[in-house]
Amino acid sequence: MELPTDRRYLITHEWHKSEGDTIVIGITQFAADELTDITFVDLPKIGTILKAGGRFGEIESVKATSDLYSGVAGTVTAVNDKLATEPGLVNRDPFGQGWMIKLKVVNVAELNLLLSAADYSKKTGH
């Protein structure tokens, strides 16, 4: 599976990509495939303050409902509204159009504490 190397990962399968002083968060292809058909994504309100390792939402598929976590601290500046009507975007394009939230982070360096693509691959075995 092609794993983008331009971003960092959590063992709980969220990717974090830096875009200037904001961080975009979504979930990996592996997580989306494991969940199977995604039916609902519950995302936070803009302005919500998140701690590193904090829960920012919930993702529901026909099989399971799971929590979503952010690896960095920050304030939510944008959420992907398209997922409200088209949650299947997460299945089809998890690393692109299936993004979930954007964070204005407190400390960009926190990103470097997360897993690299290679480490995520090694730790999760995918």
Next chain:
Amino acid sequence: MLAAVGAGGIEDLLRQVPANIRLKGSLSIPAAMDELSLRRHLTDLAGQNHPVDQKVCFLGAGAYDHFIPAVVDFLAMKGEFLTAYTPYQAEASQGSLQAFFEFQTMVCQISGMDVANASLYEGATAMAEAALLALHSTGKRQVLVSGGVHPHYRRVLKTYLSDLPVTYREIPLADGVTDLAALEKTITPDTAAVIVQSPNFLGHIEVVAAAAKLAHSAGALCVQAYNPLSVGLLKRPGDLDVDVAVADGQPLGLPLQFGGPYLGLFSARNSFMRKMPGRLVGQTVDQEGRRAFCLTLQTREQHIRREKATSNVCTNQGLLALRASVYMATMGPAGLRQAATLCHDKAAYLADRLAAAGVQRRYPNRAFFNEILVRLARPVSQIVQRASAAGILAGYEIGREYQELSDCLLVAVTEKRTRGEMDRLVEVLAS
């Protein structure tokens, strides 16, 4: 079987059970009876009951002696339907699921809400689950409950909240209804839910929309406990800007049966669908495109979501939900309106007759549905006992729950009460 498990005898089988916890001697129970004797014995025991249909019942306080059309018993007792809960392998029981789906649809219609579940245990747990929904979906930590909410419901709610980091506060009554000024003073940005009951325990109709407005201005949810029969006449919770509506379904074709089992009705606005407790039946199509029913949104439930489930409730009151469905479908909107109107008009007749005989309502300016609170000149328990001797259950001694009202009697009137019965009650209460 002993041979199959390699045990020489019953003693050998039980050898592993420590001797000090083994029962010595036989159980202290009577000897077995044959079927004929057993039936005679049970008939004797049942004969010691005082069934409500052998009395004239003005007792209410949350459970009411309404008329139940024969079709309710007939359909609900059919073998294909007669089961207590949602069956395992639920989708194999399409008939049950269709009945629950129709139940949910009718609960939405009578409550004016968007989505209903397939029922909970009874009104009290439904209200407690509504408080949990409010706490989970707002992330706040305070629950405000009107003193007009059924005292048993409040106790169940307190038990539910007792091990959570949550504050429970009661809003006092003023002149027989929730003191909205006190509510406004007590409500904080940390309030998750404002819970009111209308008609309230004293029988009075609350200004629910005002309570909902106060709740919403503080970012809290408004929960209303309602009487499902009263909506034949009164505005529905959904018309009053309520977020979650809960009720005990007993008035909908359920006998009084020793105070339970009853039926919890739970419905909410669409935005809370995924936070709802209990089971939900959905309509779908099978692989050949035919209409079919399934349990839906199960990923929020305990068997999948474990400790993060929205609720511990994994079942429903299947048989009683079925009874309520048959009742609601039989009555229809016009029938519910007629039954509600009869209840109210008869209660109004009784209130007038009592007033003429010198027995006044405690709060004469308050609007009521089918229950009136009257002040008696003589000790309430004495009058209740005298009425009982005359075959009349006169009402509920409300002083048992509200000390300041210990000179009052709460009298419920249903469509079953006749003018003659009410006139007899007036005589007893005015004497």
